[in-house]
Amino acid sequence: MEATGVVKRFGSREALRGVSFKADPGEQVAVIGPNGAGKTTLLSILAGISKPDEGKVGAANGEIGWVPQQAALYRRLTVEENLLLFARLEGHEDPRGSVEEMLELTGLRDRRGEIVARLSGGNQQRINIAIGLLSRPAVLLLDEPSVGLDPRQRSRLWEFVSALADRGTTVIFSTHDIQEAERYGGRLLVLADGEALFDGPPDELREAVRREAPEAADRDFETAFVAYLHHRGH
Amino acid sequence: MRGVRWLLLKDLQILRRSPLQAVLLVAYPILIAVLVGFAISRGPEDPRVAFLNEVPPNTRIDVGGAELPKANVKERICKRVECVFVSDRAEAEEKVESGDVLAALILPADLVNKINSLSTLTPGVPEVEVLVNEENAVKAELVDDRITSLLAQANLTIARRIGAEGGRYLGLLVDGGQFSVLGETVQILGLRTTARILEGVTPALPPNLRPALEEVTEFAAQARDNLDVAKPLIDRLAQPIAVDKVVVGGASPPLEIFAIAVAATLTLAFVVVLLVAGSLALEREENAFPRLTRGLVSPGGLLGEKVLLGVAVGLAVTLLMLLGMQFFVPLELGRIGLWLVAILFSGAALGAAGAALGAAAREVRAVSLLAFMVTLPIAFLSLVPSGAVSPVVFDAIRYLTALFPFKPALQAITAALDEAGPGIGGPLLHLALLCAAYALIARLALRRFAAV
Numbered sequence: 001m002e003a004t005g006v007v008k009r010f011g012s013r014e015a016l017r018g019v020s021f022k023a024d025p026g027e028q029v030a031v032i033g034p035n036g037a038g039k040t041t042l043l044s045i046l047a048g049i050s051k052p053d054e055g056k057v058g059a060a061n062g063e064i065g066w067v068p069q070q071a072a073l074y075r076r077l078t079v080e081e082n083l084l085l086f087a088r089l090e091g092h093e094d095p096r097g098s099v100e101e102m103l104e105l106t107g108l109r110d111r112r113g114e115i116v117a118r119l120s121g122g123n124q125q126r127i128n129i130a131i132g133l134l135s136r137p138a139v140l141l142l143d144e145p146s147v148g149l150d151p152r153q154r155s156r157l158w159e160f161v162s163a164l165a166d167r168g169t170t171v172i173f174s175t176h177d178i179q180e181a182e183r184y185g186g187r188l189l190v191l192a193d194g195e196a197l198f199d200g201p202p203d204e205l206r207e208a209v210r211r212e213a214p215e216a217a218d219r220d221f222e223t224a225f226v227a228y229l230h231h232r233g234h
Numbered sequence: 235m236r237g238v239r240w241l242l243l244k245d246l247q248i249l250r251r252s253p254l255q256a257v258l259l260v261a262y263p264i265l266i267a268v269l270v271g272f273a274i275s276r277g278p279e280d281p282r283v284a285f286l287n288e289v290p291p292n293t294r295i296d297v298g299g300a301e302l303p304k305a306n307v308k309e310r311i312c313k314r315v316e317c318v319f320v321s322d323r324a325e326a327e328e329k330v331e332s333g334d335v336l337a338a339l340i341l342p343a344d345l346v347n348k349i350n351s352l353s354t355l356t357p358g359v360p361e362v363e364v365l366v367n368e369e370n371a372v373k374a375e376l377v378d379d380r381i382t383s384l385l386a387q388a389n390l391t392i393a394r395r396i397g398a399e400g401g402r403y404l405g406l407l408v409d410g411g412q413f414s415v416l417g418e419t420v421q422i423l424g425l426r427t428t429a430r431i432l433e434g435v436t437p438a439l440p441p442n443l444r445p446a447l448e449e450v451t452e453f454a455a456q457a458r459d460n461l462d463v464a465k466p467l468i469d470r471l472a473q474p475i476a477v478d479k480v481v482v483g484g485a486s487p488p489l490e491i492f493a494i495a496v497a498a499t500l501t502l503a504f505v506v507v508l509l510v511a512g513s514l515a516l517e518r519e520e521n522a523f524p525r526l527t528r529g530l531v532s533p534g535g536l537l538g539e540k541v542l543l544g545v546a547v548g549l550a551v552t553l554l555m556l557l558g559m560q561f562f563v564p565l566e567l568g569r570i571g572l573w574l575v576a577i578l579f580s581g582a583a584l585g586a587a588g589a590a591l592g593a594a595a596r597e598v599r600a601v602s603l604l605a606f607m608v609t610l611p612i613a614f615l616s617l618v619p620s621g622a623v624s625p626v627v628f629d630a631i632r633y634l635t636a637l638f639p640f641k642p643a644l645q646a647i648t649a650a651l652d653e654a655g656p657g658i659g660g661p662l663l664h665l666a667l668l669c670a671a672y673a674l675i676a677r678l679a680l681r682r683f684a685a686v
Contacts, residue, residue: 049524066528072521074244076251081244088240089530115251131525 001046001064001139001170006055008041008194015041017194018055023172023187025138028165030185031174034229037191039174040069043143046172065137069144071128075117079108079127082116086131102130106160122153126160133164140164142173146180158184178222192234237531238539245513245543259509259547263501263555270497270559281380284326284338284365285317293346295392311339311384330365337377338365339384349392397468404468408461425461429454488652490563494556495648499580500613502552502647503640506581507605510544510588514676515601533680537589537673544585545578552577556651569650572658576650580643583665586672587639593679609640616641639668 001023008016016038023029031039044050046057047066073082083102087095103109106126116124125145132140142161146154162184165171175181181188182202190198190205198205209224210217216227249256287308311317318335320326326338340363348358362385366377406413410424423431432451436444517523517536527533556573559565591608595601616635620628635641646661 044524048528066525068521068524070521072525074248074520074522076248077244081247085240085244086525086530089237089526091236 001059001172002057003042003046004056006042006045006052006057008038008045008050009053015194016045016052019191019194019196020055021189021196021199023139023170025170026165026168028162028171028173028184028186029189030181030187031172031189031191032176032178032181032185032225033191033197034234035176036193038194039191040143041194042191043141043172043174046139047141059139063135063137063139065132065135065140067129067132067140067142067145069147071116071124073116073124073127073131075124076115078113078115079103079119080112082127083130083134086134090134092134098134102134105133106130120153121148122150122157125149125153125157129157129160137169139170139172142171144174144176146175146177154180178225182221190229192229192232197229197232197234237526238535238542241526241531241536241539242543242546245539248513248516249509249547259505259551260554262505263551264558266497266501266555268558270493270562272562280314280316281336281376282318282334283311283315283380284320284329284335285312286320286323286326286338286340288343289341289345290343295346295349295395308341311388314384314387315380326365330367333367336366337381339363339381340365400468401465404461404465408458425454425458429458491652492648494559494563494565495644495651496617497559498552498555498577498651499640499644499647501555502548502577502580502643503584503609503613504605505551506544506548506584507588507591507609508602509547510540510585511592511595511601511605512598513543514540514589514592515596515598518596519598534677537586537593537676537680540589540592541582541585541673544588545581548581548584549574549577552581565651566653569653572650573647575662576643576646576658579662579665579669580639580646583639583669583672584643586669586676589676590672590679593676593682596682608638612638612640616644636664637668639665639672642668 002021004020006016006019007014019038019042021029031042033039041050043066045052047064048057049066074085077085080099080103083099084095087098087102090098092098100109103112106129108123108126108130111119111123116127119127129140129142129145132142140161145161146157149157158180161171161173173185182205185202187201188198188205189196198208205228206221206224209221209228212231213224213227216224219227249259285308308317318329320329320338323340326340329335330338342361342363344358345360345362348360351358352360364377364381366381368377405411406422406424408425410422410427413420413422429451432447432454436447436451439447514537517526523536526536531539553573556565560567588605591604592601595604612635615631616638618628618631622628623631642661642664645656646658646665649656649658649661
């Protein structure tokens with residue numbers, strides 16, 4: 001997946017200012033930054049939901065799966081009915097087979113007949129991701145997938161996502177949680193006020209923090225990151 | 235189209251999962267059908283009016299010394315209202331105050347004497363007394379209208395009796411005959427006979443007397459002719475203005491058919507607008523809209539699916555309602571093809587309007603509120619007849635209601651139900667245009683839906 005010089009404006013405000021980056025198959029890229037940095041805007045442009053005013057976005061091959069921040073599914077339908085609906089809409093030749101596959105993948109086979117509204121936030125998010133995977137995407141975009149989940153649910157979620165990346169799916173996710181980004185992101189893309197400040201592995205970001213905000217180098221990663229943003233004028 | 239099919243199935247599943255909603259969709263039209271059915275099959279009930287007649291028995295209205303036949307005013311009044319006979323004024327007051335009766339009508343003891351005084355040199359003012367309890371403005375208006383109407387009827391009856399008696403006396407003067415006075419029968423010669431007798435004796439008179447007699451004969455003929463003209467005039471005095479109703483526009487259907495059409499259109503409008511607007515807003519509330527429109531289904535396809543859902547459910551519910559009405563008023567089942575056409579066109583236009591509301595409001599609760607706020611006043615305004623308000627206001631109402639599909643839907647359904655009603659082509663064309671316009675508005679409003 002590749003983005004080149006992406007610019008997005010909302011009226012006179014520039015939400016993205018010439019953001020470029022590239023993600024390879026099987027890579028897990030974390031998009032981090034403060035509120036209003038442009039994370040959701042970038043992901044929605046990568047997903048094709050909104051169009052950039054300038055720049056290009058493209059995936060080398062295959063579908064792009066998109067998992068919005070809030071679960072995009074029908075809470076009055078069952079787990080199975082949700083998966084079956086989207087499998088049919090995707091035009092699968094064997095939609096019921098695809099549903100079985102996703103139930104296996106999400107570990108929700110036993111709860112297939114349950115109304116989604118009665119499931120926990122974590123399980124709803126797993127179905128949300130499973131729906132995003134129905135198109136068998138080469139790239140999976142996740143917008144703050146762990147928001148509202150307790151630590152146990154979060155752990156199960158990342159286990160699930162990492163397994164997908166291990167099978168070659170490119171995973172690009174946004175998060176507020178710096179520790180989560182450091183732990184699960186093979187690469188970090190730091191956005192602030194629509195500008196890409198950093199693109200590289202977590203170790204390189206630590207190095208950059210040490211270099212640009214040495215007074216915070218020995219503190220925890222989140223404090224150091226905030227100091228780094230401050231030094232960069234954000 | 236494949237996507238539309240699965241979305242339609244999904245919406246019906248969601249509808250089935252909401253038992254309250256589903257029950258309301260079925261129960262509401264049945265309730266409306268039963269209420270309207272009872273209302274139109276039983277007809278309005280007569281209002282209860284306490285009646286106190288203090289006029290002494292056997293008192294008759296007297297004209298020129300002769301008593302008129304009984305006018306049967308009491309019987310005539312009690313035909314139009316349910317009379318509750320009371321024995322005195324206190325009882326009448328008590329019944330009015332308690333709300334047991336709408337009003338009390340008291341004919342005072344001197345009523346007939348005062349009527350009789352009208353033909354004397356010292357005429358009185360005959361009055362009846364009406365007791366009312368004006369606990370609210372609507373009731374007060376209703377009582378005023380009923381009592382005014384009843385008294386107008388009574389006045390008319392008495393005036394006709396007097397007119398008829400006056401005509402009879404004029405007839406006696408012109409044509410002659412027998413007349414009873416104080417138990418004696420008197421033979422009246424009459425002007426016609428008088429003239430004939432005078433004409434007969436004239437040749438026998440000396441020539442110098444003939445001119446004077448001829449003048450008398452001439453006067454008798456003139457009096458006869460003029461009194462002949464006066465007779466119909468006296469008849470007309472009782473009701474000087476007659477009504478000649480000419481229908482110059484608007485083929486009005488029978489009242490019960492119009493009531494059924496109103497009930498069916500109201501049902502269709504609420505079911506379709508609420509369902510379409512609500513289910514479209516639900517796509518956004520469930521965050522499904524961006525996911526769906528990322529290549530799974532086009533925004534236009536999604537709108538089409540929602541309108542289809544509204545039309546399908548609206549058709550089923552409205553047909554159920556109309557078939558329910560069969561128990562009260564026989565409808566022409568042979569016109570069911572036209573019913574279907576009218577309901578389909580109406581449902582499509584109302585569905586498109588619902589889609590525009592749903593796309594504009596975006597939240598289910600806001601949409602429900604908006605749908606009621608728009609549909610209910612438009613429905614009421616659509617029922618305002620010309621002449622009920624000033625021409626300027628009526629024109630404004632006409633243009634406003636033409637912008638929403640309720641009125642043309644009502645016209646189309648009325649035309650479909652009633653063979654003698656107005657044509658169906660105009661309303662169907664109107665509905666088709668509104669459907670296209672609202673679909674375009676909905677499509678434009680959907681652009682805001684996509685905002686993440």
